[in-house]
Amino acid sequence: MELDVFEKKPHEVETDVLGLFLHQDEDIPYRFKTLDNKLNNQITKAIENENFKGELNETFAIPSLGNLPADEVLLVGIGKKKEYETDNIRQASATALQYAKSVDSKKFSIYIGTLFSVDTFSQFAVEGAVLGNYKFDKYINLEDENEEKEIEELQVACPGKLKKIKKAAEKGKILAEATNYTRNLQDLPANVATPKYLAKEAKNLSDLDNVKVEILSKSGLKKKNMNLILAVSSGSGKEPKTAIMEYKGGKKGPIVLVGKGVTFDAGGLDIKPTSAMNNMHYDKCGAMAVFGIMKAAAELELPIHLIGITPLTENLTGADAQKPRDIVESHSGKTIEVKNTDAEGRLIMADSLSYSEKYDPEAVIDMATLTGSCIKALGYVAAGLLGNNKEFLSKVKDAAEQTSEKVWELPLWDEYREQMDSDVADVKNIGEEHAGTSTAAAFLEKFVPEHVKWAHLDIAGTAYVEKMKNPKPYASSGATGFGVRLVTQVLEDW
Numbered sequence: 001m002e003l004d005v006f007e008k009k010p011h012e013v014e015t016d017v018l019g020l021f022l023h024q025d026e027d028i029p030y031r032f033k034t035l036d037n038k039l040n041n042q043i044t045k046a047i048e049n050e051n052f053k054g055e056l057n058e059t060f061a062i063p064s065l066g067n068l069p070a071d072e073v074l075l076v077g078i079g080k081k082k083e084y085e086t087d088n089i090r091q092a093s094a095t096a097l098q099y100a101k102s103v104d105s106k107k108f109s110i111y112i113g114t115l116f117s118v119d120t121f122s123q124f125a126v127e128g129a130v131l132g133n134y135k136f137d138k139y140i141n142l143e144d145e146n147e148e149k150e151i152e153e154l155q156v157a158c159p160g161k162l163k164k165i166k167k168a169a170e171k172g173k174i175l176a177e178a179t180n181y182t183r184n185l186q187d188l189p190a191n192v193a194t195p196k197y198l199a200k201e202a203k204n205l206s207d208l209d210n211v212k213v214e215i216l217s218k219s220g221l222k223k224k225n226m227n228l229i230l231a232v233s234s235g236s237g238k239e240p241k242t243a244i245m246e247y248k249g250g251k252k253g254p255i256v257l258v259g260k261g262v263t264f265d266a267g268g269l270d271i272k273p274t275s276a277m278n279n280m281h282y283d284k285c286g287a288m289a290v291f292g293i294m295k296a297a298a299e300l301e302l303p304i305h306l307i308g309i310t311p312l313t314e315n316l317t318g319a320d321a322q323k324p325r326d327i328v329e330s331h332s333g334k335t336i337e338v339k340n341t342d343a344e345g346r347l348i349m350a351d352s353l354s355y356s357e358k359y360d361p362e363a364v365i366d367m368a369t370l371t372g373s374c375i376k377a378l379g380y381v382a383a384g385l386l387g388n389n390k391e392f393l394s395k396v397k398d399a400a401e402q403t404s405e406k407v408w409e410l411p412l413w414d415e416y417r418e419q420m421d422s423d424v425a426d427v428k429n430i431g432e433e434h435a436g437t438s439t440a441a442a443f444l445e446k447f448v449p450e451h452v453k454w455a456h457l458d459i460a461g462t463a464y465v466e467k468m469k470n471p472k473p474y475a476s477s478g479a480t481g482f483g484v485r486l487v488t489q490v491l492e493d494w
């Protein structure tokens, strides 16, 4: 989908579907008056007759019947003004794009009025449209007649301030495309997206300016004593990898991102029941989000030094699989009692976290579909946020506000830390029955380099959409790419 940004009046835009965003309980804004006249005042009438109320994501289509260069005008509700959230623009924009697709449009246009800061409006409208355009359909053999339902051009039309609006629109496009790139990798099935396949994907990121990628294979992991990822992968016929991506865009940082990349989590010998194993191809979502953040940071040319480390492995039950009560020496030197082989994410993350020390990072952010408990606590609505530095966590919360990717802080107290003590090793990999998200974070914390600010995002509930009621129209099925926009915002605000 190409992006074209230009200055025109609403009634001058030549397109298939022209989306106009309107508040609930609001008269037709002055800027749409001429357009409305040309449509025989159908917008005014729709509002007066309450055929269109402006509720969030409500739509009302008006065919122009040759009275305008646009074939159709689509009114899209963005809700009441006082309840107004910037995210409504993303949602309404996705809704409008999906309507345009459903009527086989090639060109879809958004009109940027003067609702509020035009650059934010423009960025969020483009984000919504590009995110709303995502669909994981590469394995569906489409009938000929369905094949052309692709929007070719996304137009952003505005009454002025072109330079500002264009820049913001392009930023929205980069962020949403990086998110869609991540979603596509996340949605891939485990038979395709193996550690080797994803390592190759990571390698491709070195095509970006100022990005270098190194892949550690089994021998490299052995040499570096990354014994926890080796232990987790030992039940799989496929070799583990760890991708290390480095973007040198400027002096800020370095900041290290670590993402869990379990390409399939069967649980290991502590095997999951069928219902819980369903969707475990999504256990690589944290790592794929890190890929997308590297891409976004490089394309936005952020003035920062960023390192992404993503351990990639399966967690299966093969003949050499690790067993409960195994004791493994980690990369950090600490010994781990593997009490439960299904708590594998924290094991592979531990090696990557302690490996990050060599970069002398200013901060570390990790992302992982780590615990079912996080879904119990927060549902599918927010990611769990834990860490060791209040100020840093509040930065992450600020970024979450801006990107509408919700996070909620969960506690990390000594009572949880104590639960990780083992009778036979330095640490064990599970705590008591409850508060699993906090005990998992307490485990990870032991491997974060000393005196380094650290934030942990448990994205088990937010990485993909399955059971959520009323999902947002820009993330309505499958992988969400959660965290790509959020963490990129943290980096931008650094």
Ligand code: BES
Pocket (backbone or CB within 6 Å): 265, 267, 283, 340, 342, 343, 344, 345, 369, 370, 371, 372, 373, 430, 431, 436, 460, 461
């Ligand atoms: N990958 C799972 C966590 C998960 C569950 C992600 C549901 C997405 C949806 C993780 O490896 C796991 O199995 N965690 C266990 C930990 C337990 C054994 C301490 C869990 O949450 O049950």
Ligand code: ZN
Pocket (backbone or CB within 6 Å): 265, 267, 315, 341, 342, 343, 344, 345
């Ligand atoms: Zn597991």
Ligand code: ZN
Pocket (backbone or CB within 6 Å): 262, 265, 283, 342, 344, 345, 369, 370
């Ligand atoms: Zn897992």
